[in-house]
Amino acid sequence: MHVRCLIDECANIGQIPKLEKLMATIRSREISACLVLQAQSQLKALYKDNCDTIIGNCDSAIFLGGKERTTLKELTESLGKETIDTYNTGESRGREVSHSLNYQKLGKELASVDELAVLDGGKCILQLRGVRPFLSDKYDITQHPNYKYLSDYDSRNAFDIEKYLSTRLKPKPDDVFNAYSVDLSGEPKTAE
Known part of the structure; x- marks a missing residue:
């Protein structure tokens, strides 16, 4: 069975020992981890030199928007450049009219830091292993078939811990239960 660890606010829960x-x-043990951060600089502050190793072992990354400069610069670099063909024409007039045409290929960042900082709130950038990064629409959660079970849809769906604790099962004197004994001493029992 595959186990997926969703670690939201990863930088705010403290350092996970040997995360790198x-x-x-x-992955070889059928476990995956989804680290959710506000900015890559949070991971760098917590894991220092191991930050790049941690990021390098992630098969996918999603940028939902933000304005932290380090994250934006690294994303701009990873998106790469595109080639732009430019044509310049000129005309000079003197005794005779002359025309010139200049053709040039230029490299331009696919998305600049400034462009990423103002990314449309309904868009995201996905980076998947083996695929060029691409711009995508964010998923509209209201379209999910289970959206009706969220408290966003109906406040009666909200989990109330106080109510839960006050209505827990309370055993009565005549209830019958099975009792089990568990040895937690750590010493394995030998067969006799």
Whole structure:
């Protein structure tokens, strides 16, 4: 069975010991981790030199928007450049009219830092292993078939911990239960 760890606010829960090694090895054990961050600089502050290793072991990344400069610069670099063909024409007049045509190929960033900083709120940039990064629409959660079960749809769906704790199952004196004993001493029992 595959286990997926969704680690929201990854930078705010503290450092996960040996995360750089875990990210490199858990895949072979049918475990995946989704690290959710506001900015890459948060990961760098927490994991220092191991940050690049952690990011390098992620097969996919999604940029939902933001304005933190380091994240924007790294994303601009990873998006790469596009080639632009430019044509310049000129005309000079003197005794005789002369025309000139100049053709040039230029490299331009696919998306500049400034363009990424003002990315439309309904768009995101996906980077998947083996595929060039691409711009996509964000998924409209209201279209999901299970949206009706969220508290966004109906406030009665909100989980109320106080209500849950106050209405927990309370055993009565005549209830019958099975009792089990568990040895947690750590010593394996030997067969006799």
